[in-house]
Each structure stands twice: as structure tokens, then as C-alpha cells.
Amino acid sequence: MYELQWLLLPVAAASGWALAKSDAKRKTVASPALTSDYFKGLNYLLNEQPDKAIECFMRVLEVDSDTVEIHLAVGSLFRQRGEVDRAIRIHQNLINRTTLNKSQRSQALLELALDYMRAGLFDRAESLCRELIGMEDRSARAMALLSDIYQQEKEWDQAIVVTRRLQDKTGQPMDQAIAQFYCELAEQARAEGNIDEAYKKVDEALGADINCVRASMIRGEMAAAAGDCAAAIRAYRQVELQDPAYLPEVIPALVRSYRQCDEINDLIDYLQKMSAERGGVTVLLALVELIERERGKAEAVRYLEQQLPSHPSLRGAARLMEMGMDSANAEARDMLNILKETVTRALQEKPVYQCTQCGFAGKALHWHCPGCKRWNTIKPIQGLEGE
Numbered sequence: 001m002y003e004l005q006w007l008l009l010p011v012a013a014a015s016g017w018a019l020a021k022s023d024a025k026r027k028t029v030a031s032p033a034l035t036s037d038y039f040k041g042l043n044y045l046l047n048e049q050p051d052k053a054i055e056c057f058m059r060v061l062e063v064d065s066d067t068v069e070i071h072l073a074v075g076s077l078f079r080q081r082g083e084v085d086r087a088i089r090i091h092q093n094l095i096n097r098t099t100l101n102k103s104q105r106s107q108a109l110l111e112l113a114l115d116y117m118r119a120g121l122f123d124r125a126e127s128l129c130r131e132l133i134g135m136e137d138r139s140a141r142a143m144a145l146l147s148d149i150y151q152q153e154k155e156w157d158q159a160i161v162v163t164r165r166l167q168d169k170t171g172q173p174m175d176q177a178i179a180q181f182y183c184e185l186a187e188q189a190r191a192e193g194n195i196d197e198a199y200k201k202v203d204e205a206l207g208a209d210i211n212c213v214r215a216s217m218i219r220g221e222m223a224a225a226a227g228d229c230a231a232a233i234r235a236y237r238q239v240e241l242q243d244p245a246y247l248p249e250v251i252p253a254l255v256r257s258y259r260q261c262d263e264i265n266d267l268i269d270y271l272q273k274m275s276a277e278r279g280g281v282t283v284l285l286a287l288v289e290l291i292e293r294e295r296g297k298a299e300a301v302r303y304l305e306q307q308l309p310s311h312p313s314l315r316g317a318a319r320l321m322e323m324g325m326d327s328a329n330a331e332a333r334d335m336l337n338i339l340k341e342t343v344t345r346a347l348q349e350k351p352v353y354q355c356t357q358c359g360f361a362g363k364a365l366h367w368h369c370p371g372c373k374r375w376n377t378i379k380p381i382q383g384l385e386g387e
Contacts, residue, residue: 068104075111084119091115106135113145122149140169156181179209180367180375186218211242214367217250229260245379248282248387255286280387281313314385318343350385353378
């Protein structure tokens with residue numbers, strides 16, 4: 001209810017503005033019916049009766065069909081409520097009027113484009129956006145909508161073109177999003193078996209944003225698949241320099257590549273350096289596994305015991321409990337097992353990744369946030385329950 005009340009506020013504001021504008025222009029008092037319905041609508045709105053408020057505002061439209069701003073506001077409200085057909089009818093009727101000035105017409109076209117997008121009619125929305133790009137007062141908004149359309153349709157080449165135009169228009173940096181579009185093209189080429197094209201798109205992604213972690217990950221995966229462990233290592237190690245928050249994502253692949261190159265000592269040195277400089281339980285546990293494999297379990301346990309106080313982690317604690325079971329008596333082993341299972345189950349219910357912008361959380365890494373629709377904002381969660 002409160003959400004709908006907030007949605008109705010623009011209608012009330014637009015209605016008041018339209019009335020004031022009408023009064024100033026005509027130098028007369030608004031008609032009794034118009035004033036009465038307007039204030040009734042406001043009263044219903046404040047008393048949390050949005051449906052009755054909408055009825056009153058709709059009567060305002062019927063009494064004075066020249067109140068363009070109220071038409072726009074009511075149409076927008078219907079769209080936000082999911083009544084897209086009604087929004088489309090209002091905005092289409094508005095556009096058909098010959099009395100609209102240039103600004104009013106462009107705003108009505110923009111609202112209709114938003115209606116079509118909400119309805120999934122992307123071809124119609126695209127056509128309107130292309131028309132709006134030629135209108136100076138709406139061109140930036142139209143470009144943004146057009147970019148969104150191309151992203152939803154996975155037309156990445158066109159998304160790159162229009163997003164670059166939008167970047168030039170607004171001066172706002174959009175290189176991170178553009179780099180992600182190139183990564184999408186790289187993934188498509190890779191899925192089609194066109195590895196050369198995939199490498200080309202990875203290079204273009206890094207050309208747009210040198211700190212594009214995803215591009216380095218794709219390059220590392222392709223090098224590893226081709227058996228070039230040295231190239232894979234170079235690609236994966238770039239992640240540390242680009243954004244160390246994503247380092248946990250490449251540690252398993254990095255370990256495999258080092259092993260394939262038979263450079264275990266170099267791997268241990270690298271992980272120790274990363275653990276000291278960057279921290280993170282994924283690096284720590286990978287290092288513990290290597291120490292256990294190369295130098296024995298006792299040394300691995302000692303190392304983990306030394307590191308946990310300065311790198312507290314539930315995952316690390318669970319691993320230490322597991323490693324301590326072999327040397328414990330039956331009673332202690334049962335207790336350690338219960339504790340480990342409790343911690344493990346608690347962690348299984350926790351999200352692993354979170355968006356730094358909107359807070360969306362989940363267990364899978366999304367390069368495009370399902371919540372706020374921004375690119376490259378979801379990262380591994382830090383802290384006791386995360387990294």
C-alpha cells in the first residue's frame with residue numbers, strides 16, 4: 001500500500017502543477033468539478049485509498065482533456081501498477097493530439113516507449129527510441145533505453161554502438177559496461193567454436209576496460225582448454241591486479257594450471273604472498289591443501305592454526321575441525337564432527353555473492369546484477385561468513 005501511495009505522489013504533484021499552470025495562464029479560478037475531484041483525490045491518497053484516488057484523478061482528465069501533464073502521470077502510474085494496456089491507450093491517445101507542443105510530444109513518446117518495453121514489445125520501443133534520439137531534450141534518455149533494449153535482446157554489437165554514443169553524449173564513463181558487452185560476444189564466439197574471434201573480443205574488452213576481470217578469466221579458460229598452462233597462469237594472475245576481490249574465483253583454475261606446468265613451489269610462493277597481502281579464506285584453504293599434499297598433514301594443520309587468528313573464517317574453522325578428527329579420540333571426534341556439520345549447514349544457507357550497489361545477494365556470480373541491472377557490481381562477500 002505504501003509503495004502505491006508513493007507511486008501516486010507524482011500524479012498529485014502533476015495535478016497541482018497543471019492546475020496552477022492553468023490558473024496562471026487563464027487568470028481564472030479552476031472549475032468546481034476539477035478542483036473538487038483533485039482535492040478529493042489528494043484526500044484519498046493521504047488516507048491510503050489509492051484506488052479511489054485514481055478514480056478522482058481520472059475524472060480530472062475527463063473534465064479537462066488539455067491537462068497533458070496529468071495524462072502523462074496517470075499513464076505512468078498504470079504502467080508501474082502493471083496495467084500496461086491502459087498506459088499504452090492513454091499515451092497513444094495523447095500522441096494523436098495535434099495541440100501538443102514539441103516537449104509534450106517527446107515526453108509522451110518516451111512514456112509510450114517505456115510502456116512497450118514493459119509489455120515486451122521491443123521492436124516498437126526501439127522504433128520510438130530511434131525517433132526520440134533526434135529530439136535533443138530526450139536523446140540521452142532514448143539512447144539509454146535503446147541500450148537496455150539491445151541488452152535484453154542480446155544484440156551486443158548494437159548495444160556497444162549506442163552505449164558509446166550515450167557515453168559521448170553525457171560524459172559519464174560506461175567503459176565497464178561496454179567491456180562486458182565484448183565479453184558476451186567473446187562467450188558467444190567461444191560457444192560457436194570460433195576461438196580466434198573470442199580472443200579478439202577479449203582484447204577489445206580489455207581495450208575498453210583494462211581492469212575487466214571477466215575478460216582475463218575468459219582468456220585464462222581458453223588458454224587452459226588449449227593446454228597452454230603458462231598463458232593461463234598469466235591471465236589468471238591478472239585478476240589480482242585488476243580487482244583482488246575476484247581472486248577467489250580463479251584460485252582453483254590457477255592451481256590446476258600451476259600443477260599442469262609442474263610449478264608447485266612457485267604456486268605455494270604465490271599463494272603465500274596472496275594470503276599475506278590480500279587475505280581471503282579461499283587462498284588460505286588452497287594453500288593448506290598444497291602444504292598437506294607436499295609437506296604432510298601435521299604441517300598443514302599447524303599452518304592453518306597459525307593463520308586463523310589473523311584470518312578468522314567459518315570455512316577455515318570447519319576445515320580445521322575436519323583435519324583434527326584423525327588425531328582425536330572417539331568422543332572428541334564426534335563433537336568435532338557435530339560442530340563441523342553445524343558450521344557447514346549454516347554456511348550453505350548463506351549467500352556467497354552480493355551487489356555493491358543494491359545489495360542483491362545469491363549463490364551464483366552474475367556479471368549483470370538481477371536486482372539493479374548494473375554490470376560488474378556483484379562480488380564475493382567478505383567477512384567471517386565469506387572471504
